[in-house]
Each structure stands twice: as C-alpha cells, then as structure tokens.
Ligand code: B12
C-alpha cells in the first residue's frame with residue numbers, strides 16, 4: 379500500500395501575493411507529500427470543493443491581504459457544511475498575533491506568520507498525522 | 512461512510528465524497544479496492560478521452576475548454592490529471608488543476624489530481640482504475656491528462672477511447688524525430704498555440720512525418736487550435752465526435768474490458784512470481800544474492816520458478 383499525505387494549498391479572495399503559498403507548496407512536496415495548489419483568487423467554496431474531490435488530509439490557506447478574519451472561517455464553515463470537518467486546517471501569511479486565537483477557534487490547527495521556516499510546517503503536518511493514527 | 516458497501520453505493524449514486532474516497536482507495540491499493548472495482552466495473556459507460564503531449568503544451572488549458580464544452584451539452588465531466596512524482600522524495604506538486612479551477616464550484620465537474628508515484632509511461636499505476644470509478648459514478652466523458660511526455664510515454668492510448676496528442680510550435684526538428692511512438696498514438700493531433708509564430712512550420716513538419724506512417728495505420732486528423740484564445744475549438748470537438756462515432760459504445764466497453772484483463776494478468780503475474788520467489792528462494796533478496804555472486808543467472812532462476820509453478824499445478828490437477 380502506497381499511502382501519501384495529501385495537502386491542498388489554497389488562496390481565497392483577491393489577494394495576489396503567492397510567493398509564500400508556492401514556497402510552502404514546494405517545501406511540502408520536497409518532504410514527500412502530494413500537494414495540490416489551486417492558484418490565486420479562489421472562492422472559499424471552490425477551495426472546499428477541490429479539497430473534497432482531491433480527498434486531502436490537510437487544507438492550508440494563505441493570505442497576506444488582511445482578509446483572513448473573514449475568509450479563513452468561511453473555508454472552515456463550508457468544509458464542515460459539506461461533511462468534511464475531518465480535514466485538518468492550517469494557514470499562514472501576514473496575520474497579526476491578536477487574530478490567531480479566533481482563527482484557531484474557527485478550526486485552524488496552526489497559523490504560520492512571515493519568517494516561519496518551512497521545516498516547522500512539515501513537522502506540524504507529520505505530528506498531526508501521527509496523532510491521527 | 513467507510514464500509515466497502517457504503518462506498519460502492521455512494522459511487523453509484525454519484526456522491527462526491529464517496530467518489531473521492533473510492534479514488535483514494537484504488538490509488539492506495541487498499542485491501543478492499545478490488546472489491547470496489549469488481550462492483551463498479553459493470554456500471555462504467557461513456558467515453559474516455561486521453562490528452563497527452565510535451566510539458567507546457569497547453570494540455571490543462573485545453574482540458575479546461577473541453578470541460579466547458581461538455582458542460583454546455585449538459586454532460587457531467589470527470590477529469591484525472593497526472594503530474595510527475597519526484598523519484599527521490601515521492602512528493603509531487605499537482606498543478607494541472609490551477610487551469611481548471613473555474614469549474615471547481617460546478618457540481619457537474621469532478622477533477623482529481625494524481626501523482627505518477629513512480630510509474631513510467633505518462634500515467635500513474637492506478638489511473639485506469641480511477642477512470643472506472645469516475646465512469647461508474649456517471650461522469651461522461653472522463654478526461655485523462657498525462658504528465659508532460661517525451662517520446663516513449665504512450666500508455667494513455669491503451670486506456671483511452673480517443674487520444675489527443677497536443678503539439679506546439681517550437682518543437683521544430685523534434686517533431687520530425689517523433690515519427691514513431693508518440694506520433695502514432697494520437698487519434699487526433701492538436702496543434703495548439705496557433706496564435707504563435709511557427710504554427711505553419713509545425714503543421715508542415717507534422718504532416719510530413721504522418722506521410723511516413725506505415726500505410727496500414729489510420730492517419731489522424733490534424734487540427735489547429737489556440738486553447739487560450741479559444742480558436743479552432745469547434746473543429747476539434749467535431750473531430751472528437753467523428754472519431755467517437757467510429758466505434759459503438761459496446762465496442763469501446765469490450766475493448767477496455769480486455770485491456771483491463773491484460774493489466775490484471777500482468778499485475779497478478781508479478782504477485783504470483785513474488786510468492787514463488789518466496790517459496791523457492793526465501794524471497795527476492797536471496798535470489799538477488801545468488802545472481803550477484805554469480806551462482807545463478809536470472810534466466811536460471813526464471814526457469815526454476817516456472818518449473819515450480821508447473822509442479823504445483825500438476826500436483827493440484829492430479830488430486
Ligand atoms: C513581495 C510583496 C508584494 C509583491 C507580491 C509578489 C507575489 N507574486 O507574491 C507585489 C509587489 C506584487 C505586491 C503587491 C501588493 N502588496 Co505586497 N508585499 C510584498 C511583501 C514585501 C513580501 C511578501 C512576500 O512575498 N514574502 C515572502 C514570502 C515567502 O513570505 P510570506 O508570503 O509571508 O509567507 C511566509 C509566511 O507568511 C507563511 N505562509 C504564507 N502563506 C502560507 C500558507 C500556509 C499554508 C502556511 C503553512 C504558511 C504560509 O510561510 C511563509 C514562509 O515563512 C509584503 C511585506 C512582508 N514583509 O510580508 C508586502 C505586503 C504583503 N503587501 C501589501 C500590500 C498592501 C500590497 C498591495 C495592495 C500594494 C498596492 N497598494 O498596490 C499590492 C496588492 C497585490 C495583490 N494583487 O494582492 C501589504 C499587506 C498589508 C496588510 N496585510 O494589511 C504588505 C504586508 C506590506 C505592508 N507592510 O504594507 N506585494
């Protein structure tokens with residue numbers, strides 16, 4: 379059996395900053411994961427649908443524009459509405475410290491801000507996978 | 512929703528979550544995957560389109576157009592897009608979907624990305640099985656995009672009912688040297704990026720190399736398009752329909768059933784050989800050791816395994 383960790387990296391809303399998302403996507407690939415990148419300017423609904431069709435274990439959301447307080451919870455809401463709350467959510471971007479507790483309450487297991495090394499993200503995913511088993 | 516029966520029922524009812532789970536099961540080769548495929552096999556219908564061609568030729572962009580076209584005809588569309596897995600880490604960046612995301616909110620479109628997972632030939636080992644799952648769930652057509660291919664990855668033609676080979680200007684002399692292999696798998700040859708200079712030259716190269724094809728083979732139609740500008744697409748859809756009409760659904764279904772049997776025989780052969788190796792030589796490692804130390808040749812081992820198998824069958828037959 380050839381099980382791979384599958385991760386979808388999504389960018390909701392109008393934010394065009396995609397370096398961070400691509401950087402994380404490549405780092406996860408290099409850690410042996412299968413990474414689906416949706417590209418920029420996706421609706422939360424399109425991201426949730428893609429995550430379900432791709433049967434991913436994780437969805438990582440990236441936002442640098444400041445719209446995270448609305449868009450992050452929106453993705454979480456649609457996923458659980460579609461019966462996919464077992465998918466583990468995490469995210470990153472330019473996100474002020476004081477916003478993080480609310481995002482966690484909305485279902486995000488971790489938030490990574492500028493300067494976070496990719497190795498931390500890989501570790502986070504591997505740990506989550508272990509806990510899940 | 513993880514019992515095999517639930518999954519099978521879910522797929523036949525077109526449940527998106529069930530289809531997604533079934534695809535993972537066949538892709539990962541979980542123990543119930545052959546049960547799932549056995550049940551779903553008879554439900555598959557409709558047509559499978561293969562899209563292949565070199566990296567960056569515009570395959571995904573064309574698939575995106577194709578989805579719109581079949582959605583306009585009110586057909587549900589399934590897509591399997593294969594991208595290469597790294598041979599070193601096993602990881603993969605599956606990016607074909609980016610060009611098809613405009614369909615992500617459409618419940619009549621199911622797109623699944625797959626890593627090639629070490630399989631050569633332009634597909635992944637589970638692509639055929641995955642296409643059956645989508646077909647059984649009612650998606651018609653099922654479109655398969657291969658990894659960007661070179662000269663030898665022709666496997667998709669074996670799986671698809673119709674194979675589109677996408678070529679682009681700038682390949683130049685390479686196209687001439689493509690004569691064999693890849694040029695022969697295109698039922699339709701799509702010359703994409705017709706908005707770029709060099710398209711006339713590409714067309715004459717392609718036509719010249721088709722002239723060299725053995726006379727018995729059916730010459731593919733050659734169609735110019737621009738997937739980004741949306742030009743020439745109606746001609747392409749018409750060519751696909753024409754080609755599709757040259758076979759009945761029954762012919763397509765039986766051809767794919769026989770091809771599938773061939774694949775299963777190969778896979779079973781491999782499993783069976785491993786078992787024989789286990790019995791006769793305590794497994795692959797010891798057999799390799801015998802070869803590396805010069806004690807036995809690979810041929811001698813092969814011969815012994817066949818003899819052992821024959822012995823087993825005779826024994827069984829006489830009891
Ligand atoms: C480069 C840059 C641009 C480039 C973007 C190029 C591109 N294709 O990405 C350009 C010049 C185009 C640009 C434009 C704009 N930008 Co700008 N830009 C930046 C800048 C300087 C760096 C961003 C970057 O690429 N960093 C490098 C990457 C690797 O880091 P990162 O994205 O932060 O990712 C890291 C973490 O955040 C995290 N991460 C990020 N995503 C994810 C996802 C997951 C799943 C995980 C786990 C982790 C994770 O991990 C990464 C590694 O540590 C930032 C300032 C800053 N220092 O952040 C401003 C910044 C983001 N930009 C800003 C603004 C305002 C704009 C513009 C609106 C400016 C304008 N008025 O035109 C436009 C909007 C563009 C658009 N369409 O959205 C503001 C945003 C303000 C806000 N949030 O309130 C910032 C913060 C600058 C500022 N201090 O004002 N920008």
Ligand SMILES: Nc1nc2c(ncn2[C@@H]2O[C@H](COP(=O)(O)OP(=O)(O)OP(=O)(O)O)[C@@H](O)[C@H]2O)c(=O)[nH]1
Pocket residue numbers: 565566567568569570571572573607610658659703704705706707736737738739740
């Ligand atoms: N000028 C022009 N560019 C095109 C056309 N079709 C696709 N492209 C561009 O070609 C690039 C590659 O397109 P894709 O659709 O990703 O190509 P692909 O064959 O799927 O690529 P891989 O899956 O990576 O092998 C993109 O930048 C497209 O916008 C076309 O008709 N004309």
Ligand SMILES: [Mg+2]
Pocket residue numbers: 570571572606607656
């Ligand atoms: Mg592609």
